Every structure is written in C-alpha cells, then in structure tokens.
Amino acid sequence: MKRIVLGVSAGIAAYKSVLLLRLLREAGHHVDVIPTGNVENFVGNATWEALSGNPVTSSVFDAVENVNHVRLGQMADLVMVVPATADLLAKAASGLADDLLTGTLLATRAPIVMAPAMHTEMWQHPATVANVKTLRDRSVRIIEPASGRLTGKDSGPGRLPDPEEIFASVQDLLSEPILAGQKVLITAGGTREPLDPVRFLGNRSSGRQGVALAEAARAAGAEVTLIATHLEVPAPHGVSLVEASSALDLREAVFTHAPGKNVVIMNAAVADFRPATIENSKIKKRDETSAPVIELVRNPDILAELVQARSTTENLPGFIVGFAAETGDEMGTVLGYGRAKLERKGCEMLVVNEVGATLTFGQETNNIQVLFADGTDAVSAAGSKLEVARVVIEQISHATKGHAAQK
Ligand code: CTP
Numbered sequence: 001m002k003r004i005v006l007g008v009s010a011g012i013a014a015y016k017s018v019l020l021l022r023l024l025r026e027a028g029h030h031v032d033v034i035p036t037g038n039v040e041n042f043v044g045n046a047t048w049e050a051l052s053g054n055p056v057t058s059s060v061f062d063a064v065e066n067v068n069h070v071r072l073g074q075m076a077d078l079v080m081v082v083p084a085t086a087d088l089l090a091k092a093a094s095g096l097a098d099d100l101l102t103g104t105l106l107a108t109r110a111p112i113v114m115a116p117a118m119h120t121e122m123w124q125h126p127a128t129v130a131n132v133k134t135l136r137d138r139s140v141r142i143i144e145p146a147s148g149r150l151t152g153k154d155s156g157p158g159r160l161p162d163p164e165e166i167f168a169s170v171q172d173l174l175s176e177p178i179l180a181g182q183k184v185l186i187t188a189g190g191t192r193e194p195l196d197p198v199r200f201l202g203n204r205s206s207g208r209q210g211v212a213l214a215e216a217a218r219a220a221g222a223e224v225t226l227i228a229t230h231l232e233v234p235a236p237h238g239v240s241l242v243e244a245s246s247a248l249d250l251r252e253a254v255f256t257h258a259p260g261k262n263v264v265i266m267n268a269a270v271a272d273f274r275p276a277t278i279e280n281s282k283i284k285k286r287d288e289t290s291a292p293v294i295e296l297v298r299n300p301d302i303l304a305e306l307v308q309a310r311s312t313t314e315n316l317p318g319f320i321v322g323f324a325a326e327t328g329d330e331m332g333t334v335l336g337y338g339r340a341k342l343e344r345k346g347c348e349m350l351v352v353n354e355v356g357a358t359l360t361f362g363q364e365t366n367n368i369q370v371l372f373a374d375g376t377d378a379v380s381a382a383g384s385k386l387e388v389a390r391v392v393i394e395q396i397s398h399a400t401k402g403h404a405a406q407k
Pocket of ligand 1: 247302325
C-alpha cells in the first residue's frame with residue numbers, strides 16, 4: 001500500500017479523476033484527495049470523501065492543527081494532479097502556494113505526476129508550453145494529453161487520457177520492483193475453435209485476469225510478453241503483445257516465445273476440444289428439420305506439454321504457473337480438484353478459482369487459492385482482478401527466489 005495525494009484542479013475532466021480514485025483504492029492504496037476550490041462546480045467533496053474514505057478540503061485553514069499543507073505532501077509516496085488545468089500548471093511552475101494543493105506540491109519530495117487537460121489552444125499556448133517545460137525540467141512527470149473530442153464541439157490534443165491509462169502509467173511508481181530482470185510470458189483470454197468461416201466454439205473468458213497479471217508483472221519490473229486470445233479489454237501499455245486465436249495457434253505462440261523466459265503464466269482459457277473439420281464455407285440449413293452433428297477432437301494440453309518439454313529442451317522457463325477454473329460438485333471440492341490438477345499438469349504453481357454462471361468470468365473481482373507443487377501452504381486472496389494479480393506476482397517472486405528460475 002502506498003500513500004497517494006490525488007490533486008484535482010477545476011476542469012470538466014474532474015469526473016474521470018473519480019474513476020481514477022476508484023482504481024487507486026481498489027489497488028489497495030491510501031488516497032488523500034485535494035481538489036482546488038472550483039472543483040466543487042464539477043464534483044462535490046462528498047464524492048471524494050466517500051470514495052477515498054478520508055476527509056477532503058481545498059483550504060489550508062481547515063484542520064489547521066494537522067498542518068495539512070505540509071503534512072499530506074511530506075507523507076505521500078506519490079502526488080498526482082489529475083486533471084491539471086493550464087492555471088494549475090502555471091501556479092506550479094511559478095511555485096505559488098495559495099491553496100492546499102499548490103502548498104502540497106511545494107512541500108512534497110515525492111514524485112509528482114500531472115495529467116493536463118484543457119482546450120487545444122490553451123495547451124499549445126507558449127505560456128503553457130513554457131510551464132510544462134519548467135515542470136519537466138524539475139522532474140515532474142507530465143502525461144501527454146490525448147487527442148479527441150473536447151468539451152465543446154472542438155477536438156484536438158488536450159483531452160484527459162482514460163483513467164485506466166493514467167493508472168497504468170504510474171504503476172512503476174506504486175510497486176516494488178520484485179520481478180526486476182525477469183522475463184515473463186503470460187497467456188490471457190479465451191481461445192476460439194473455428195467451425196466455418198463465421199462460427200466458432202468459444203468460452204466466456206474476458207481476459208481481464210490475464211491483463212491484470214500482465215499489468216502487475218510489468219509494474220513489478222518484469223519484461224512481459226502477453227499472448228492475447230480474444231481479449232474483451234485493452235491490453236496494457238508497456239508489454240509486448242502477440243495475438244493468437246485457436247488453441248493450436250496458442251500452442252505455436254507459446255512454444256515460440258517461451259524459450260529464454262524465466263516464468264510462464266498460463267492464464268488463457270484453452271478449449272479442450274475443437275471441431276474435427278473446419279468447413280470452407282458457411283454451414284447451411286440443408287432442409288427444414290435436420291441439424292448438423294459436430295464431431296470434436298482433443299486439443300493438446302499446452303501447459304502439460306510445456307512442462308514436459310523441459311526435460312528435453314534447453315532454455316525453457318523454470319517456473320510455470322497454471323490457472324484452474326474449477327467448480328465443486330458431489331465428487332469433490334474446488335481445492336481438491338485443484339490439487340489433483342496441479343499434480344497432473346506438473347507445473348510449479350497453480351492458481352485455482354471457482355467459476356460459475358455469476359463467478360469470475362467477465363466479472364471485476366475474483367477469489368483465488370494459490371497452490372504450490374513443493375508443498376508450501378496454499379495462499380488465498382480475494383479482491384479486484386488487479387489485487388489478485390498482485391498477490392500472484394508476489395507469490396511468484398517469493399517462490400522464484402532461490403528457485404533456479406531458468407533451467
Ligand atoms: N490448459 C492448456 N491447454 C489445454 C487446457 C488447459 O494449456 N488444452 C491450461 C490452462 O491455460 C490453465 C490450465 O491448463 O492454465 C488448467 O485449465 P483448465 O481448463 O482448468 O484445465 P483442464 O486441463 O482443461 O481440465 P478440465 O478437465 O478440468 O477442464
């Protein structure tokens with residue numbers, strides 16, 4: 001957990017900062033929000049207080065006994081200003097300190113990140129350009145505004161990037177580099193097994209957990225290659241992206257990219273079966289009543305093959321992690337099935353999650369148990385997919401210390 005000051009200056013993009021606050025909180029951080037006075041025209045203090053869980057004021061004259069204008073900045077691990085208006089940039093560049101946010105910017109020694117948002121003319125004005133240069137020269141990290149629709153009918157550079165993008169761009173400042181120097185291959189999403197040119201057999205994996213793992217691994221300092229099979233969410237920034245579609249494509253991609261990696265995380269939901277034949281043209285209704293019978297054949301078990309390949313092939317990852325989507329039934333528990341699967345697959349770690357119509361697939365949150373082949377006690381975690389991903393990455397970091405991470 002880090003302590004973050006989230007400064008908000010008075011632009012209409014303040015509403016995106018509300019979403020950023022949620023992302024920071026979901027990732028487990030303590031956040032003190034400091035809006036400038038006029039922010040109340042866009043988002044009220046009640047919203048910031050409810051979502052941050054901390055009191056919120058713009059004034060240096062509230063809670064004076066805490067000396068907030070110095071204390072919040074001194075305690076912070078990171079100070080962000082989202083959105084940063086032209087006026088705020090000018091004040092920060094000049095070292096003015098006439099409210100709680102600008103005072104905090106002077107008092108802090110933590111890294112400062114600002115995400116400017118304003119109309120294109122204001123962003124390109126020589127005064128703003130000079131202020132941005134001054135701030136950058138003082139090591140303030142300025143996130144380039146995006147191009148696109150602005151408040152009125154105009155469009156151009158000046159738009160605040162999406163909260164997810166801003167969140168991703170500060171991950172390196174929020175995480176310990178526990179996987180620094182490690183090369184990690186992650187598969188995410190769900191495979192599609194073609195039936196004909198337009199149809200496929202698929203599954204309900206959205207790729208959210210795999211993307212969160214890639215984000216958490218990259219934030220932990222790893223060099224990440226993400227093999228994406230049909231993600232419903234954008235791939236994170238700062239990872240090398242490889243696309244695959246069917247289980248056979250995925251197998252090829254995994255065996256191409258696994259050599260030289262230290263860790264592989266097989267998070268993709270791989271179809272166990274595929275249609276025996278792929279029709280060249282769309283399957284048609286031949287008459288009024290009959291329906292085709294589709295013959296399926298087994299797909300390779302990529303994870304098990306990769307584990308086995310290590311006995312004959314040099315340079316494959318020494319630490320392989322599987323994911324098990326399990327449901328309990330009258331024959332056994334989720335955990336029992338997980339332990340049996342860990343043994344069957346032969347990998348070093350298995351992350352078990354319970355799936356069902358309303359659990360895991362496509363949801364924002366997840367419940368997991370991490371099982372280890374070496375007999376270490378299982379670790380459980382619950383929370384947002386990013387929180388869960390961070391636990392998995394911590395466990396991998398822990399387990400690979402002392403483990404010959406690359407054979
Ligand atoms: N997996 C794989 N190749 C397959 C099937 C699964 O590599 N053909 C990997 C998944 O990426 C995951 C792990 O194996 O890391 C477990 O996936 P899961 O679907 O739970 O296991 P299955 O082996 O398919 O077992 P089950 O019979 O329970 O479906």
